[in-house]
Amino acid sequence: MRALFFFITICCLSSSVYPQKSRYRFAESYVGLATEFSPQQQTFSQIENGRIIHKDLPNQLHPRILIGGTHFWGHADFYLSIPLASFPLSGNKDATYSNNVITGFRFYPFKLKSQSLRPFTGLGFNRMSLQLANGPTYGNWQTFTEAGLSYRTKQHFILGVSAHYFPNTTFQTAIDREQFSETKLNNYTFSLSIKKVMDFSRSYESENNQRFFAKLKEELKQENKLNTYSVGLGWSAYIPLERSEHASRKPFFNDEIEGNVGLDMALGYYFHQTDAAIRLSYRRHKQEETAFDYSYSLNKQSLALEAFKFLFDFHGFVPFVGPFAARDYYHLNEKDVQRTVSDHKEESWGYGLVFGWDIRLSETDFFILRTNLRYNPKVDLKQNGLTYTSNAIEFNFIQLVFYPERWKAYKSLINQ
Structure with a gap:
């Protein structure tokens, strides 16, 4: 509901501030790539040879495909972020986790334009998942927040760096059918991205x-x-x-x-x-x-x-x-x-x-x-x-x- 309220507010502000803008400059599409880094400091529990042991959660790198578009003449960005794979960098591989497909909205208080560096804040919606060996896949649907910087080049590429905060990262995980333990993932992840902008509508204005x-x-x-x-x-x-x-x-x-x-x-x-x-x-x-x-x-x-x-x-x-x-x-x-x-x-x-x-x-x-x-x-x-x-x-x-x-x-x- 917070995300919906925020989106409606931005629509209302944009309609009052930019009524003279052309519908053909309203939005631009893009595709791109991103890499998401998830650092971890906690452990998870498993049973081995009848004993409960604790193992380090792995740090992971997640390459992603980005599909989306800038809207409201460079003041908003709606996007899908689709994971391609997960690469553990350290820790134990018996635990895997992901933020899965992310649907996000970013707001630029200053218009994102060519050869400009602009800050943004945003909200997103995703299902964070965690799976331990032989156990179920646990999931938390949640709204997350993010902030970062974007730079648009003269060649219509958008370079970005961002940090994301996920509020619900604690899972009650089963060790077997009867025993349980708490597993907590880091609340923060960090991303680098590059996106190619494509404007299919500008010619409509002629x-x-x-x-x-x-x-x-x-x-x-x-x-x-x-x-x-x-x-x-x-x-x-x-x-x-x-x-x-x-x-x-x-x-x-x-x-x-x-x-x-x-x-x-x-x-x-x-x-x-x-x-x-x-x-x-x-x-x-x-x-x-x-x-x-x-x-x-x-x-x-x-x-x-x-x-x-x-x-x-x-x-x-x-x-x-x-x-x-x-x-x-x-x-x-x-x-x-x-x-x-x-x-x-x-x-x-x-x-x-x-x-x-x-x-x-x-x-x-x-x-x-x-x-x-x-x-x-x-x-x-x-x-x-x-x-x-x-x-x-x-x-x-x-x-x-x-x-x-x-x-x-x-x-x-x-x-x-």
Whole structure:
């Protein structure tokens, strides 16, 4: 909630301070690389030959891919940071940990421009994970803070250095099925990064392109194709907001078993006059955990009908919100040393709220980037008297949305 409040505040400030700015200078995209260093000073516990021993946590280096963009004319930065690997530099390799995929927002009080060094502060959202040999993967979803410096070169590279503070780094870890100990990771990590900026929208500002898009809109209007269908493709992360009774009956499991990142496919129809859309979406997610020869998995497939309304267009940033109804298919499976404990299948109706935003360059873009979030309220499904579902958020940071009819009209007009 703090991150959402901070983001809304920045939007409001930007809309009042920069109303004269062009929508085509609103955002620039980038890709890049980063390396994250995680120093450690603590130990973790394991059982060897019937005795509890303590080992040093390893210092680790995490190379990452960065995908994102600067927004609000160089005053904000939204990004995804995706880990590629983990390299232990010292300590014992029986413990591994990661900050996993990071979704972050940075605020530049002074505009980031060419050949300038600028400070920033930021907020991010991630799941810190820790796994000890033969044990489960423990996870802490949390909001972190960061600060650093960025320098933009004349060749449109952004060089950065940053420090990050993660507030929730303490885990109650299982040594075996019955014994537990506390393991604490360092609250701080440090990063170096390089990003290449790409501006796909600046050419839209020319008079020739403005006339072209006005003509394209008129042709679509004459052909009654301003209302049109779309196809979407992206990746959606499943984030449980609470533990389930069924999984948490095993104390050596993580309280909230993490969901995977699954394919998010959609077929939609857009209504131009009302600036709204309906959409049929399909997602497939899996929550699974294995520890001390006990395995747990919950597969969920969801086919949803969604309806949402775009609220406003702020220089190409277009938020939306609406309800959805879904038909969900569950498969719960548990094994204890290869002996099947549960094998349960069930169908259920679901409902929830979908919200997010589009990045639009014009009213007739044939290709846009969309961010989707879905709130799934708990459905009271039970196995052996215990619920195995929980409240959850699905987060699709980048969905590629394609409008075939607009593409056909665009090609036809280009070839005239």
